[in-house]
């Protein structure tokens with residue numbers, strides 16, 4: 596059997612709706628809470644897009660990595676109206692997607708107009724603000740941070756500690772990110788980053804408490820010098 600359009604549409608609805616259903620909040624909280632998963636994912640995506648655009652335009656990246664980042668930004672922009680639609684089920688007060696502005700933002704991105712891209716993303720950030728409650732302030736309790744270190748070693752280090760830089764979109768070192776990026780950006784990257792390759796298919800498998808301690812871990816952990 597091959598998937599019919601109806602099957603595909605059903606699957607798509609599940610993917611978009613799945614995040615909300617899997618959110619660790621009660622059903623009542625889900626309807627009104629500004630922290631429900633789809634809303635948080637949208638807002639985090641925007642924070643990351645802004646930070647990525649800043650990296651892209653500071654010109655310090657290799658050409659292939661620039662291309663990879665541009666592709667990632669394009670992908671996120673392409674589904675922005677859908678992300679907003681899903682988020683508004685969590686936060687009805689958030690405005691519907693402004694299609695004109697999103698279209699001109701897409702165009703600015705395609706044409707490499709840095710100031711327009713950055714100001715467009717700043718506008719999105721203000722319109723759909725990221726709430727890091729539950730992640731920040733980072734959990735600094737030694738037990739939690741030790742556990743975060745174990746999570747990192749067991750599940751993340753394999754790809755992230757010595758990334759393959761020959762691909763357009765490397766799994767950048769999270770420990771280095773922790774030393775360079777503001778906490779809010781690390782939090783946002785964790786919210787959307789831990790999900791495999793696909794934009795929407797997989798929910799973040801980490802609990803808020805684990806991400807919170809990971810933030811402190813990445814900010815403070817010193818990488819071992821590599822002399823095996």
Ligand code: HEC
Pocket residue numbers: 643667746747750751752753754755764765766767769784785786787788789792
């Ligand atoms: C199978 C390899 C793999 C594993 C395992 C993995 N990641 Fe990733 N991760 C990636 C790749 C590849 C990217 C870059 C994706 C992209 O640019 O689209 C990424 C991106 C990220 C990002 C976003 C970074 C950014 O530049 O925005 C975060 C945060 C992240 N991963 C956290 C984690 C954490 C935490 C774990 C462990 C719980 C983990 N990852 C496990 C491969 C992996």
